Amino acid sequence: MSVLLWLAVALPLLGAPVVRLVPRTGGVGAIVAAGAAAVPVWVLLAQAAGGSTARSGFAWLPGAGLEVGLRMDGLSTAMSATVATVGLLVVVYAVGYFAGDPRRPTALAGLLAFLAAMQGLVLADGYLALLVFWELVGVASARLIAYSRDDSAAAPAAVRAFLTTRSADVGFYVAVLALFAANGTLAFGTDRPDGTLGALVGLGLVVAAVGKSAQAPLQSWLSAAMAGPTPVSALLHSATMVAAGVYLLMRSHTLVAGWPLEVAGWVGAITAVAGAGIALCQTDLKRVLAGSTTSQLGLMFVGLAAGGPAVALFHLVAHAAGKAGLFLTAGMFGHARDTTELEGLRGAGRDDRRVFAAFALCALSIAAVPVLAGFWSKDHIAAAAEHRVAWFALVLVAGAGAAAYLLRPALILWDRRGARGEAVAANPARSLMLTGVGATVVGSVLLGAAGGPLARLLDEPSLPTSLISVLLSLAAIALGAAAVIATIAVPAGVVDALRRQLYVDDVLRWTVQRPLRVAAVLLDRFERRVLDAAVDGIGRGGLALARSQEWIERRAIDPSVDGVAHAVGRGGENLRRVQSGHLHHYLRDAVLGAAALGFILTLTALI
DSSP: OHHHHHHHHHHHHHHHHHHHHOGGGHHHHHHHHHHHHHHHHHHHHHHHHTTOOEEEEEEEEGGGTEEEEEEESHHHHHHHHHHHHHHHHHHHHHHHHTTTOTTHHHHHHHHHHHHHHHHHHHHBOSHHHHHHHHHHHHHHHHHHHTOOSSOTTHHHHHHHHHHHHHHHHHHHHHHHHHHHHHHSOOOTTOOOOSHHHHHHHHHHHHHHHHHHTTOTTSOHHHHHGGGSOHHHHHHHHHTSTTHHHHHHHHHTHHHHTTHHHHHHHHHHHHHHHHHHHHHHTOSBHHHHHHHHHHHHHHHHHHHHHHHOHHHHHHHHHHHHHHHHHHHHHHHHHHHHHTOOBTTTTTTHHHHSHHHHHHHHHHHHHHTTOTTSHHHHHHHHHHHHGGGSHHHHHHHHHHHHHHHHHHHHHHHHHTOGGGOOOOOOOOOHHHHHHHHHHHHHHHHHHHGGGGHHHHHHHTTOSOOOOOHHHHHHHHHHHHHHHHHHHTTOOOOHHHHHHHHTGGGHHHHHIIIIIHHHHHHHHHHHHHIIIIIHHHHHHHHHHHHHHHHHHHHHIIIIIHHHHHHHHHHHHHHHHHHHHHOOOOHHHHHHHHHHHHHHHHHHHHHHHHO
16 A cells, blocks of 8 residues: 555656656646556545555654655545546646647646645645645646746746745744654644644644635735636645645644634634635636635635534535536636636627536535535535534625625626627547536536545544524525625725725735835845945955065065075085095194184183
């Protein structure tokens, strides 16, 4: 089983450079790589359903007890299977979507590399490996968002997504360091430490999850990320990047239990309503779906806080199918009309009724209409939150909002006034795209039966349910749909605020961006006027000292050394003359020496 764990990550990772560097493999190579990567994951899921678990890793710092590896358990295999299945469908769709694009190998390779990073994230065994893949997912997603070179908004959107999520990731780093300092391990399953370190662990993990899952007040990057290609949006928004925050909290359930999970629940409940309002007021179909994703992830936060990991996981899986289908159909409408603006798509559903039918079914599932998958998963969230009146009310409001923000674009797509009556041309690319779309529709219909098996996979006996929550949820859906059909007027100020992400960007601009810019300017001036001057002064002083040392060396040291050498040389020359080798010279010198000695002795005696 350990081999299967590593194959789940290695196969898409190896497929990426092959697809990129060997373009003749084309879309077939990408589909084969994604399909091959899904096989070991499905096998692992079947083994986990039978109660098997496995781990495979190696010591990174043996002395510190730090290991890096992968693990198979109920949660990891359920997430891995969801990622692999949605990833395969998106890759199949992308082969058709990017048909004719000369940079298609780059796009497909990027999708495969992202899948490898995401598989590593959900299969990671311990927070050290999880943190590594967490960052790789962030890098890969930014690269995918920035794919388009023709859209001037793509690169800034990628930078914004990267910086926003990286800022929240500071919480993850703090949590990991605090956990290791307190427990001496980064293994899963440990309890939260007491005191300040425990608070840092709990709060840090919640902050990291909020950033990754685009929860308030860090939700606006997700809407900007719509500048990326539609397959990228479908992959990131359904079961991968934005779902990673929910997965982090599910995996860390024992570490965030108590007040940190309470905070996450409140953030999710508020975001569920705010995201629904934001989605309802957008004028671009992909931005509507981005707001929907934010809202649905908020519901997962509530489900986790009120009902446990199985409740959140069920909604994550059901949402993955529906949301992937919505994005894929939006991409097909966008291809046909060369825009995703709602006004530009008016009547597009009548021109392509098969795609519209798929859009409608996926939308009904996300809106929690019986008996589709989203209805069952949403019911468990509402039932779990029933004992928390405020959360329950916000969940119902978010449910009404879901019906409204999905019915509105559906009515625009079906508006006969915008229909062009153009026949849809059959081509292989469209067939591939329809294959991916069709599979998501099947998931939106059938995954409602996955709740019980998922609960057993996580060793939970059952999921909460309540007749009252079902009835009130259905009433909320009806109310939201009625509000759209009745075209209830909303004050222009409210609409403007929702379109501008409740002014979150403005607040961040004044509280974060501008202070940082002012600080950068001040630091630049300090550097130029103080640090640079100090460095220049030290340099000039050093140069003057060097010049003075050079003058002393030339005018004093060198002549002194030369004089000593000259004196030694002269002395040697004179001594050489003394050693002439003639006997009479030596006798002369002896006589003269004896005479001199006698003279000195005589003078000494006289004195």
